[in-house]
Amino acid sequence: MKVKKYLAPSMTEAMKRIRVELGSEAVILSSKAVYKGGFLGLFKKRNIEVIAAIDPVSAPLQTVTKQKKKKLPSVPQLESQVPYADESGGNAELLKEIEGLKDMINRIQINSSDRKYPELLQKPSDYLTEQEVDPSLRSKIMDELLEKWFASKQRSTVEEVQGWLEESMLAILDQVENGKPGLQKKYINIVGPTGVGKTTTLAKVAAETMLKHDLKVAFITTDTYRIAAIDQLKTYAKILNVPIEVAYNLEDFKRATERFSHYDYVFIDTAGRNFRNPQYVKDLNDIIHFTEEMETYLVLSLTSKQKDMEDIYRQFAAIPIKQVIFTKADETSTFGAIFNFIYTHKLGAAYITNGQNVPDDMEIATSSQLLKMALEAKKYERSS
Known part of the structure; x- marks a missing residue:
């Protein structure tokens, strides 16, 4: 030999x-x-x-x-x-x-x-598969666990293996800044495809800004394609007692920003349209004046397919995206898409939402919170 x-x-x-x-x-x-x-x-x-x-x-x-x-x-x-x-x-x-x-x-x-592993390592491998973690990322995590397994001379416990798994998953999330939504700019822009919950999410972030920080906020909506969308944001504006302007074109948008010049924050709701149509992003540039005073957040639904998330991000890449907001966490039991997206695009998450209630059903997406949600969605059993 x-x-x-x-x-x-x-x-x-x-x-x-x-x-x-x-x-x-x-x-x-x-x-x-x-x-x-x-x-x-x-x-x-x-x-x-x-x-x-x-x-x-x-x-x-x-x-x-x-x-x-x-x-x-x-x-x-x-x-x-x-x-x-x-x-x-x-x-x-x-x-x-x-x-x-x-x-x-x-x-x-x-x-x-x-690929099969020793019994104690097979369980986290199966768990990552069930959570729909991308095969290449899953392989990377399992290589790290296998390396530690060899280093321990195969004497590790279930609890130690669980700890290794959590450390590896947390390290992926910590490659970027999560859970620290800047709101350092005056204009907060929310973009994304139709059906991901942009308007409700915008209302949640605005309500949190008002109630927790006692700041003056206003709304601008450019979603003029759906009457229901305008009515929905107007309803939120009435509940929160904040002003709202509808912008049909760039001139309307500029007038609205002038009107709200003395407000602390202005939250901008955009139209939800077919993200596969490049014209959508072009229309945004025609209506919204993207300036240095604006932060843009991309809203992605956790019920979307991984490939759709990738396509959505590529479509909006022409716009400077600060962070992602993941929605509909309450409608899925798999959270691998979060790890896949952050690992691939090195773009952090600001918030994660888990319901329709405003201003509730939203949490700041810290790395530890994202990991906790992933582990508890389909409980990782410690017992062998």
Whole structure:
């Protein structure tokens, strides 16, 4: 058996190198974290040291077998006893590690369409799948868990694995600024496709600004395509006792902003139309004067398909989007789309809404709140 040691910045990178040099039939014998470099003992870089092996005698037979199978495990089952000698003349300690890791490795099978993990890790993998986390992101998270699993010498508990999962998911959310809606500009613009709840969301944010911060607010609506939309915002304006202007064109919009020049915040409601039509965004630019004094928030419904969310974002990319507001959290049990979107576009979330009540049914979308909502939507059971 040929045994080789690899040093890589991550388990994922090590696995890539092993597959290239030793092939998909290679066996992982051990792995551990090592620290290299640094200056005077400081600033050392963390790497992963992996020892892998391949039996050159059986390799040709395994290659022939590959051609007959549609699905192949990249990590084969170990025989009960594997005689070998490494390139340095043998290592008795590795023999013990092989025996100790044999049962665990036999449960790990990786091929082009499926991936299975040790029992304690399989549960979080299934959970991420159920939450519709993108396969590439799910693989990244599971690689991190697998790396920690190896480092713990497979002695971790259910609670520790759960903690690892939460840490990895939180790290994804913390790549951007969540839960800190700026409202640093005077004009707050809400955009998004039809049916995502823009008008209700705008009313919620305006009500929170008024009631919690005692500030003067006003409404401008450019949604002149639907009479019901104008009536809805007028109803909210009457309840909150705030003024409202309807802008049919850019001149109307400029006059409305002049009228509300002495207000603290002006909330702008836009038309909800088919996001696949590029004319929609062009119409926004024709009606709304986007200035340095404006913050724009994109509203996305969590009941939308992931692909639709991506298409919506690309359509509105021509407008400077500050953050996202996720709506209809009460109408779904899967929250993977939040992680997928934030991870892909590096754009944070400001609020998340979970109902129609104004000003209630809205929470500031901190990273911890988003994680809590995802974990509790379809409860991740700690028991094995």
